[in-house]
Amino acid sequence: MSRFRPILLALLAFPLFAQQPAADHDALLQHAIALHQSGDLDGAIRAYRDYLAVEPDSVQARSNLGAALARAGRYDEAITEYDIGLQKSPDNPALLLNLGLAYYKTGRHAEAAARFERAMSLSPQFNDQVTLLLAVCYNNLGRYKDAVALLAPLEKDKGGDAGFDYVYGTALIGAGDEAAATAVMNRILAHGDSPEVFLLRGSLELAAHDRVRARADLEKAIALNPKLAGAHARLGELLLALGDGEKARAAFAQELALDPDEFTSNLNLGVLSKEDQAYVEARRYLERALKVRPNDPGVRYQLANVDLATGNLDPAREALEALVKESPQFAEAHATLATVYYRMNRSADGDRERALSEKLMEQRDALQTGTKPR
Amino acid sequence: MNRWWAAGAPVVAMCVVWVSLSGAQPETRRPHFTDIAPKSDFAYRTDNNFTGRKYFPQTMCGGVAAFDFDNDGRMDLFFTNGAKLPEMQKSDPRFYNCLLRNRGDGTFEDVSAKAGLQGKDLGFSFGVAAGDYDNDGHEDLFVCNAGRNALYHNNGNGTFTDVTDQSGITKPKDVLSVAAAWFDYDNDGKLDLVVSNYTVWTPQIDKICAINGQEYYCHPKIYPGVAHRLYHNLGNGHFEDVTDSAGFGKDLGKGMGIAIADFNGDGYQDVFIANDTVRNFMYINQKNGTFKESGYEWGVAYDENGNAHSSMGADAKDYDNDGFPDLFYNNLKGQIWGLFHNMAGKYMSYVSGLSHVSRLSEHSSGWSNGFIDYNNDGWKDLYSSNGDIDDMGTVSRQPDTLFENVDGKQFRDVTNEVGADFARAGFQRGSAFADLNNDGFPDLVVTSLDEKPRILINSADNGNHWLLVNTIGRRSNRDGVGAALKLTTASGRTLYNHVTTSDGFMSSSDKRVHFGLGAEKAIESLEIRWPSGIVQTVKKPKADQILTVTEPSK
Numbered sequence: 001m002s003r004f005r006p007i008l009l010a011l012l013a014f015p016l017f018a019q020q021p022a023a024d025h026d027a028l029l030q031h032a033i034a035l036h037q038s039g040d041l042d043g044a045i046r047a048y049r050d051y052l053a054v055e056p057d058s059v060q061a062r063s064n065l066g067a068a069l070a071r072a073g074r075y076d077e078a079i080t081e082y083d084i085g086l087q088k089s090p091d092n093p094a095l096l097l098n099l100g101l102a103y104y105k106t107g108r109h110a111e112a113a114a115r116f117e118r119a120m121s122l123s124p125q126f127n128d129q130v131t132l133l134l135a136v137c138y139n140n141l142g143r144y145k146d147a148v149a150l151l152a153p154l155e156k157d158k159g160g161d162a163g164f165d166y167v168y169g170t171a172l173i174g175a176g177d178e179a180a181a182t183a184v185m186n187r188i189l190a191h192g193d194s195p196e197v198f199l200l201r202g203s204l205e206l207a208a209h210d211r212v213r214a215r216a217d218l219e220k221a222i223a224l225n226p227k228l229a230g231a232h233a234r235l236g237e238l239l240l241a242l243g244d245g246e247k248a249r250a251a252f253a254q255e256l257a258l259d260p261d262e263f264t265s266n267l268n269l270g271v272l273s274k275e276d277q278a279y280v281e282a283r284r285y286l287e288r289a290l291k292v293r294p295n296d297p298g299v300r301y302q303l304a305n306v307d308l309a310t311g312n313l314d315p316a317r318e319a320l321e322a323l324v325k326e327s328p329q330f331a332e333a334h335a336t337l338a339t340v341y342y343r344m345n346r347s348a349d350g351d352r353e354r355a356l357s358e359k360l361m362e363q364r365d366a367l368q369t370g371t372k373p374r
Numbered sequence: 375m376n377r378w379w380a381a382g383a384p385v386v387a388m389c390v391v392w393v394s395l396s397g398a399q400p401e402t403r404r405p406h407f408t409d410i411a412p413k414s415d416f417a418y419r420t421d422n423n424f425t426g427r428k429y430f431p432q433t434m435c436g437g438v439a440a441f442d443f444d445n446d447g448r449m450d451l452f453f454t455n456g457a458k459l460p461e462m463q464k465s466d467p468r469f470y471n472c473l474l475r476n477r478g479d480g481t482f483e484d485v486s487a488k489a490g491l492q493g494k495d496l497g498f499s500f501g502v503a504a505g506d507y508d509n510d511g512h513e514d515l516f517v518c519n520a521g522r523n524a525l526y527h528n529n530g531n532g533t534f535t536d537v538t539d540q541s542g543i544t545k546p547k548d549v550l551s552v553a554a555a556w557f558d559y560d561n562d563g564k565l566d567l568v569v570s571n572y573t574v575w576t577p578q579i580d581k582i583c584a585i586n587g588q589e590y591y592c593h594p595k596i597y598p599g600v601a602h603r604l605y606h607n608l609g610n611g612h613f614e615d616v617t618d619s620a621g622f623g624k625d626l627g628k629g630m631g632i633a634i635a636d637f638n639g640d641g642y643q644d645v646f647i648a649n650d651t652v653r654n655f656m657y658i659n660q661k662n663g664t665f666k667e668s669g670y671e672w673g674v675a676y677d678e679n680g681n682a683h684s685s686m687g688a689d690a691k692d693y694d695n696d697g698f699p700d701l702f703y704n705n706l707k708g709q710i711w712g713l714f715h716n717m718a719g720k721y722m723s724y725v726s727g728l729s730h731v732s733r734l735s736e737h738s739s740g741w742s743n744g745f746i747d748y749n750n751d752g753w754k755d756l757y758s759s760n761g762d763i764d765d766m767g768t769v770s771r772q773p774d775t776l777f778e779n780v781d782g783k784q785f786r787d788v789t790n791e792v793g794a795d796f797a798r799a800g801f802q803r804g805s806a807f808a809d810l811n812n813d814g815f816p817d818l819v820v821t822s823l824d825e826k827p828r829i830l831i832n833s834a835d836n837g838n839h840w841l842l843v844n845t846i847g848r849r850s851n852r853d854g855v856g857a858a859l860k861l862t863t864a865s866g867r868t869l870y871n872h873v874t875t876s877d878g879f880m881s882s883s884d885k886r887v888h889f890g891l892g893a894e895k896a897i898e899s900l901e902i903r904w905p906s907g908i909v910q911t912v913k914k915p916k917a918d919q920i921l922t923v924t925e926p927s928k
Contacts (some may be wrong), residue, residue: 210585242767243707245736251702274678275710277727305678309724332680335670342671343721354670361653361682365595 028054029061032112036064041072050053063098070102078102093123097130104137107261113137135167140263141293144174162196163190169200170230173207195225201236206241214238230255233264245272263292271302279310297327301336308340316340324353331360403837405433405749405815407830408791414829418472420803420821422456422498428589429459429574429580430597431520431550433763434500436821437880440808441504441513443489444532447920448476449808449884451819452491453827454499454517460577462497462521465884471499471517476810482829490534493648497521501804501880505556507565508611508853511701516543516567518880520575525837527611536858540611543567543605549576553601555632555876557643558851559620560663561905564607565851568622570647573597585823591764594651594684599626602647602655606663621657621665627644628652631742631879635690635699635872636858638719641907643856648673648685648703672919673722674701687805687879691745692716692870693754694782697860699872704740704758711735734777734867737859742878746816748792750838750890752869753779757786759820759878761801771799774820793833798826807877808884812825814840814918816888838890841900841915844922845873849906853885854925856905861889864896891917 033121048065052058056083062085065368100115116134119126131150138147151158151168158164165188172181185200202217212238218235221228236251249272252265270285283306290299300323307316320337323330334357341350386676423429437454451474455853458465463652466689470492474482486492493499501518508514512528525541526534545551550572557567575597583592604622605613617623637644642659649655652676657665670674675898676682698716705711713731714722726732738760745754756777762770776792777785789797801820810817815834821827839859845854854873861869869889875882891897900912904925 241708243709243736243739245708245733271679275727275732277725302679305680309678332676335676335680338670339673339675350670 029058032061033064033162036068044068045072057088059085059092059095062088063092063095066095066098067100070098070105075102077363079106091122093119093126096122097126100133102132104133107292109137109260109292113141113143115164132164132167135171139167139170139174142174142263142296144171144176147171148175148177159184160187162191162194166196166200170203173200173203176207178204178207193224195221195228195231198224198227199231199333201233202231202238206238209241211242212237215242227258229259230262230264232258233268236265236268240268248272261288261292263289266292267299267302270299274309275303276307277309279306282306294370297323297330297333301330301333304333305336308336308343313340313344317344324356329360331357331364334360403835404788404791405833405836406791407796408793408817409795409798409833410831411479411482411826411829413480414474414482416472416474416482417467418425418453418455418470418474418484419468419826420453420455420823421468422823423459423464423469424824426589427459428582428591428764429577429593430575431498431500432456432459434803435498435552435823436553436803437499437501437518437553437803437805437882438806438819438821438827438884439502439504439515439875440806440810440819440884441515441875441882443473443513443528443534444475445512445530446478448478448812449744450474450476451482451806451808451827451829452502453821454493454502454804454880455565455702456742457496457498459498460580462577464494464496466490467492469506469619470494470885471496478811480811480831486531488560489532490536493517493524495536496524496600500551501553501570502882503556503567504875504882504885505565505855506852507556507567507607508609509847510766511789511852513853513885516554516556516569518554518569520550523551523554523569527872529583531600535778538610541611541834542608542615544615545569545571545603546574546600548576548579549572549600552629552811553632553876553880555634555645555874555882556855557634557645557874557876558607558856558905559604559643559645559659559665560606561642561850561856561907562607563847563849563851563906564609565615565853565855566607566646567605567726568632568634568645569603569605570627570632571602572628572630572650573600580602588766590766594628595720596633597628598648599628599652601626602629604665609814615664620663621660621667625667626652627655630686631688631703632876633690633703634856634874634876635701636856637699637701637716640719641905643905646688646690646701649682650684650686651682653682653776654685654703660918665890671721672888673724674712677710677712683712685712686741686883687743687758687877689744689877690874691872691877693745693756693842695752695867695869696782697870699870702743702745702756704738704743706735706739706763708766711738711740713756728784730784730786731777734785735775737769738772738775740775741803742820742881744805744807744883746807746818747779747890748776748816748818748832749778749836750840751779751892752867752890753782755779756785757805757807757818759802759805760801761822763802765801771801772795773799774802795828796830798828802880803879806881806883807880807888809842809886809888812920814842814888814920816884835882838893839895839917841889841891841897841917842920843887843900843902844920845887845891845902845904846886846922847904847906848925848926848927849908850925854902854904855885857887858903859887859889860901860903862898862901863891863894864898865894867892867894868900886920893916 036044063149066078066081080178100112103112135147169184198217198221207213232255238246239248257267266289273282323333338353420434422435439452453472473486498520512530515526517524527537554569606616631648633646645657647655656669658668683705701714740758745757760772778788804821815832818830847854857873
């Protein structure tokens, strides 16, 4: 496990203890910093707030307050403080980094990624600490190609580092580069078995529809580390593919018990709940998935389906119209939009969307070789 | 006597009070099924000629029809079979199709050779449809094949004649036909024919698919879709292929089961065709000899996620007795079996989740299926014949499932409560419903790959009442296919059904219309809306009988 620790260390927030406080209230701020450094987070938070009541423009105190709140697990409050600090000092890379970390911890990976990117552009010295974290964000956002682009230039230097290889391997699998992912996985394997390597290998096998081996590896990963991020979600996907919805539901639920914001589990539980016609529950899961990947077309499509199923035709139409405008190749969205139009007695619009959907599906079918088991 | 009567009364009253206080309805006895096939001496086994090489059509073998070919009042059975591959010939008796005559004593005799139905000159056979296409009072057969399809005319003397060549029923070269259904789409009194086609296939163009050196049945995506075909019955044994002019030619599918019903209540029969990995088709009859494919409008083209699944068998019946036929199709494990509630003839609402069908079905790969009121409680239950496509998984052999309808709202799985013969695991494929012993409780015939079929007799022992209606059309087609029946019990409960032989996958069922009446013994009326438009009402027919109703002349 220790081989994978670098990613976790990067999650610590950085207080700006080194800066000098303003002279008038020096003692109050010094007191707050002392409490912070002693680990009395509640006392430090109170003291920083007292200081900020008289020195509201102090970026240092604002940043430290955010760091204390983050360390206390009060991420939403931390985000508020960092945002105020950034209004005063928009290009402060440490504030951006800390804000990114707070967003990361609350599962808001898109916001986190944006802050990390900005922090890296302003302060290249952060690159070492932030690159891997940014790549994890990209992976969580489904931006696997971006993660690969970020990490590939570093492979020569970092390859062999277990943390790096794990994140890079995950990105390569997501990007569909199974050959490169296999090479990375073999590099990790050279150091011996680990839950992470079983997870990577299981994910690769899942992608290759080798379900028997995938199941064995994913179950090994979980047996070795039941809290391994992503392992239950992958197993859930596999179980769904095997037709065991009940066990898949349990696997996704276990993943969410470890990380309530894990995207795949929220999406799949949303879809499964929708299929059960438990629409309130479905919406809750899907909206959480959308929080992790804002604007994700798949999630928005599922939410539109919930609207259609519950008879909310106008919201469904609006969402689907936006989707097909943004993603004109989204055949399923065109098909569902056709049904919505027909239900609204807009036959001409329905005919148009149906024709588009069928054309797109034909094009897609033509590209599929069908050389995989059902 | 009076004294004894007076003394006895309180005892009865106490019993009533006890039942009431217990808060429980006495549990109705659940019928079970017993396989009587072993009692009969016949050689037929469903043989897809699997010898290691996996040819695409081998997954689909063993169509079955229940029909009374000799008019003795007892349902007989016909089974289709595979062929030697790659020769694609029924070169050995083990590949022959099979006709079993119902002796009426719980046994069946193989009369295939005498009847001329072995199909020695056919290729690999799939579905079968029974119907009296020439209105001569004798049920005919249509057999779907890889290779040429076959129309068999029932000569009325226990034999059949292959009349395909002179019938005008042809199809494009090398098209693989899976299933067929007889119905009268223009209400002209003659049964027309719809055939669901899957792809263009010959053993010579069969693809090989393998993973880690292990061969598996290729994904359907590897084969092209084709048009389903519609044949208009011109009379005198002649048919016209109206596929294109009727609106069937535009949509390319991979056809499996066919369900026929008047979905929008306009008096004309509509057609649902389940497609494998292609969207499903709902052909709505335009009442002018044409159809409009309306799967999108009706919400049955795709599942709720916009995905086309491996839709297999299909059936359309009114499971909640609201007067509109609903729709069911099954598919493979990991997908969601589709139960759709007909919204007053306007569109279908997906109710697999609410009805519990989605969760009940998630472990099963379904093929044939259908609504069957197996316990005669007036609510149509859901049967599915199951088994994986391939033999690669750990649970490839699967038991059939029976989901019992609870008040027309939900279903519960009673598979393990209806007998070990029912729950036998296998690679089940075709199925037909028929009252084989005319006891008013539907029986079930199921084929399984590489096995003798099961002939599952319903124990019929829960005391519920029933009515079986045999319709004979005069202005309408003689079978009465398409007639809509509404039964009203003495208590005012209304039950609905319609005449069709098409349900499930590759199969054809007892054309007689079955009604379970529950505990009610009295029927107020039976209304029949014939395809001709004539509405006939039978007042107070007796329950627990097979009632033959002949269409009035006007």
